[in-house]
Amino acid sequence: MLRVHRTKAQARASYDRMSGSYDLFAGAFEKRLRNLALARMDVAPGETALEIGCGTGHCLQQLAETVGPDGRVYGVDISPGMVAASRKRLARAGLLERVTLYRGDGAGLPLDDGQCDAAFMSFTLELFDTPEIPVVLGEIGRVLKPGGRLGVVSLAREEPLSTMVRVYEWLHQRLPRLIDCRPIYVEQVVAAAGFRIAHSEREGLWGLPARIVVGIARG
Ligand SMILES: C[S@@+](CC[C@H](N)C(=O)[O-])C[C@H]1O[C@@H](n2cnc3c(N)ncnc32)[C@H](O)[C@@H]1O
Numbered sequence: 169m170l171r172v173h174r175t176k177a178q179a180r181a182s183y184d185r186m187s188g189s190y191d192l193f194a195g196a197f198e199k200r201l202r203n204l205a206l207a208r209m210d211v212a213p214g215e216t217a218l219e220i221g222c223g224t225g226h227c228l229q230q231l232a233e234t235v236g237p238d239g240r241v242y243g244v245d246i247s248p249g250m251v252a253a254s255r256k257r258l259a260r261a262g263l264l265e266r267v268t269l270y271r272g273d274g275a276g277l278p279l280d281d282g283q284c285d286a287a288f289m290s291f292t293l294e295l296f297d298t299p300e301i302p303v304v305l306g307e308i309g310r311v312l313k314p315g316g317r318l319g320v321v322s323l324a325r326e327e328p329l330s331t332m333v334r335v336y337e338w339l340h341q342r343l344p345r346l347i348d349c350r351p352i353y354v355e356q357v358v359a360a361a362g363f364r365i366a367h368s369e370r371e372g373l374w375g376l377p378a379r380i381v382v383g384i385a386r387g
Pocket of ligand 1: 176179180183184194202220221222223224244245246247250272273274275289290291292295349
């Protein structure tokens with residue numbers, strides 16, 4: 169798995185710059201996968217859900233609609249611009265009162281132990297450097313209740329590497345700020361963090377493998 173050389177400050181600045189136009193560039197495949205992954209988590213009315221790397225708030229909106237007036241949603245993003253975009257979307261949808269937004273790093277969550285029934289990451293886990301992936305997943309394990317669900321959709325690294333993955337990784341190494349997501353061993357990192365794998369599904373995104381994984385937090 170390739171390492172990430174961009175700093176958090178660079179990531180924040182880069183997503184801030186993109187926050188106004190991000191939705192114009194998000195492709196149909198990405199949207200489809202994020203919706204599929206959300207559906208696989210089976211979030212129910214009244215539950216508490218968290219999204220790390222909430223971007224412009226599409227999934228936060230869906231989560232807020234699903235948990236309903238008796239549920240709660242938390243959104244965390246490192247970019248103030250993305251948090252502002254999420255806030256705007258939720259306000260427009262009349263859902264802001266169900267959602268608490270935090271500008272912060274997913275590697276240190278401002279939530280209590282066992283506070284959430286479900287946690288979600290869409291094309292965000294692969295932005296964390298390799299040694300930090302267990303830290304983020306450990307934080308999610310901490311804030312989930314025993315039996316809580318973690319849903320991840322991410323670019324996936326699978327052997328033998330396809331030509332497309334080799335080209336993509338080559339581009340990532342040369343243009344790490346532009347091609348910032350890199351494929352990771354999604355199922356393996358979730359399992360290694362102590363989650364029981366309840367679901368794992370392979371998909372393709374522009375010829376790149378992507379994977380939707382649902383892990384269950386152990387008590
Ligand atoms: C590729 S975008 C995906 C956005 C959204 N999840 C989606 O699928 O449309 C990654 C998001 O993660 C956020 N992000 C990057 N590094 C982060 C970190 N260390 N902690 C929290 N959020 C982070 C970025 O600001 C950005 O909004």
